Amino acid sequence: MQRKLTIQQLKNITLESQGLLRRSAFGKGKKAVLNALDHLGYLQIDTLSIVERAHHHTLWTRIPDYKTNYLDELVKEHQVFEYWFHAASYLPMKDFRFVLPRMLEVKQNESHYYNADPKMMLYIIDTIRAEGPKRARDFENETKKLGSWWNWKPAKIALERLFLQGDLMISERDGMQKTYDIAERVLPNDIDLTRPSSLEFAEYLVKTYLRAYGWTTVKQITHLKAGETIRKNVNDVLNALIEDDIIEKVTIEGYPSVYVLRDLVDRRITKIREEINLLSPFDNAIIHRDRVQQFFNFDYRIECYTPKEKRQYGYFCLPILFGNTFIGRVDCKAHRKNRQLELIHLHIEKQSIDFELWVEPFAEIIKKFAAFNGCNSIKLTLVSPLNNSLALLLNNIFCQYEAISAPIIAVPSSS
Template sequence: MHRLTRDQARRIAVRAQLLDADRPGDVVEVAEQIGPIKIDPTAVIAPSQLTVPWSRIGWSFEAAQLTKAVEDDRLLFEHAGRFYPGTWLPFVRARLGRGLLYRSTISWLDANARFRKDVLARVEADGPILASEIDDTSQVAADSDSGWRSSNQVPRMLEVLELTGEVAVVGRVGRLRRWDLAERAHPDVPRIDVEEAERMLSRRRLQCYGIARSTSAYAGVGQAGEPAEVEGSEWKWRVDPEAIAALDDDPGGRVAILNPYDRMLYDRPRLSELFEFDFVSEQFKPKAQRVFGYFAHPILIGDRFMGQLDAALDKKRETLVVSAIHEMFPFDEEEREMVHAEIRDLGEWLGVEVTGLR
């Protein structure tokens, strides 16, 4: 049983997510350590698939590096709205199948048996292919998801076939996904059984988190790693033994500005328990109820969440407009300058001027 102070637990979590002073060199290294990177079109500043690597690598990261790693080098792969490290592919593939589908989705799939065959035949004949190039021959329409989806059933069918392991995303044209048969997209993937896949995924997830609650549905680490106690916490924790071994080799902290979809923020209960940070994205709140802003980015200083940045990219004026830097805990002069420097670096990475810093 490892007994950790809260400071040690936070340092382990920060370092596992590559948010300490020792910056990684490229986007593949980032994904291998922090795990899947969420893909989301929300670009108040920049999409999450770009700001997540930037917050680790810094100014030298370019979007083209991500595209190259996915489409040319095949060191990353896209699946279910995330970019995964390539070494995760055997584990992810082993879990695919109808067992991942909801009952209602299985019913929809069975009712569209002919449509499924049509889509697979078109992908086999002409893939890689865009969803817009495939005819909608569906027999039954699915629920509309309260307006989130169009009436075209092809994208939904492709996403379902992705979960069953029959098709895969192999690239993008802008925001549009290019699809191919999974066996062509990822040939020669080693076969492993589901139990082994789950064990390996649990270990890799713990590596990504450093420390996590064993029963957390967000982290999914199960009994991987070793048991730990954290000072002042009654939770039962699991900790990565390699993270424990590296505790004395501390490169120090820095300022990091995190996209709201960053993996560091995903496990909200852990965020509250270890960091005393109750993060709520206000994206879907009425404007009058927002405190920190529509798409505020949390600010990490060292191993504490100290503030939130309310800023937006004005593409027409080519400026990053800072509406507010909310100090949840008062910054000292050095901290404020470090935060301002990181915001200026963000503007430089975006290729725009920064206005509103004060």
């Protein structure tokens, strides 16, 4: 007989599993970064820098003393590597064998979208093997000397192809500038290079999602993974875990069946801290949009890829989580030259929650986020639905913050 859980229980389980209900859930310092990555399974990399990039933002949300150099150091120490999960990601080095099937797929697929010139690939491999790690820009001038068709674009395509098929790995980073090296020089000597079977790969996915979220669905596990084989293997793994009493299949009327870790089913998370989490659009907790809409009743889509005239909320909106409820979103931009964080559009959706309950923790997290982005002043431009009391209160708080922080730009009144 299947037991039942409430939506509130599922929300609490997944937010606690994500490290969003307890301060410093993964510890402190660089070790906490590795703990968080081991637990979450991956960390999506994003190149957009409207505010601090997504991979750093996601860790900062969970690790109060996080510093952006921690990730770069872990890559250089070969404890973390870069590859694809469902997108470009950081992954714990211990999971390297589970990217081998994709690497082999790329290598065997001549029509892959990174259809690189074989001569360029051989030139790059030979150069890096002989001369040591290289950045993409190191090949720009060199390739131009070899002939008019040896230009920057083919070199970049070749590097990406060699990276995706596993011949090269990223050995270190300086911001978004990547350094490539021969894979065997990056991989630790004791790393397991056994290619997993399709069933082992399914087990890896199932256990990753269960650990990171506390519960999962078949749809989430097989997201962006086509074919009946992966779906069958995932179901076989889930059924085996049920038989071993590791997970339970739980039903909620009107929702798809979910699979919950057994030791979390009877756990009651009753006290939720009334704090604000300001999430990246690519945060692990928000990245599966259908799941968030269905179980958290929060319809979130990032609009930076939407034409300006069709945007509803803004270019780069950050979801606002209050306790276990998404109360709205805020379109932010860090004006780094002026050291000002602008809240271009603060949109509050949960009007039933008195803003006096969340306004102070929201202001506090915004001040911390401004500092994280290297800003010492805050500008609030628009609040919707229109709420003059809320806008005035926030502006007063931000003005006090600026007085302490020696602001460059004063905060104007919000309309």
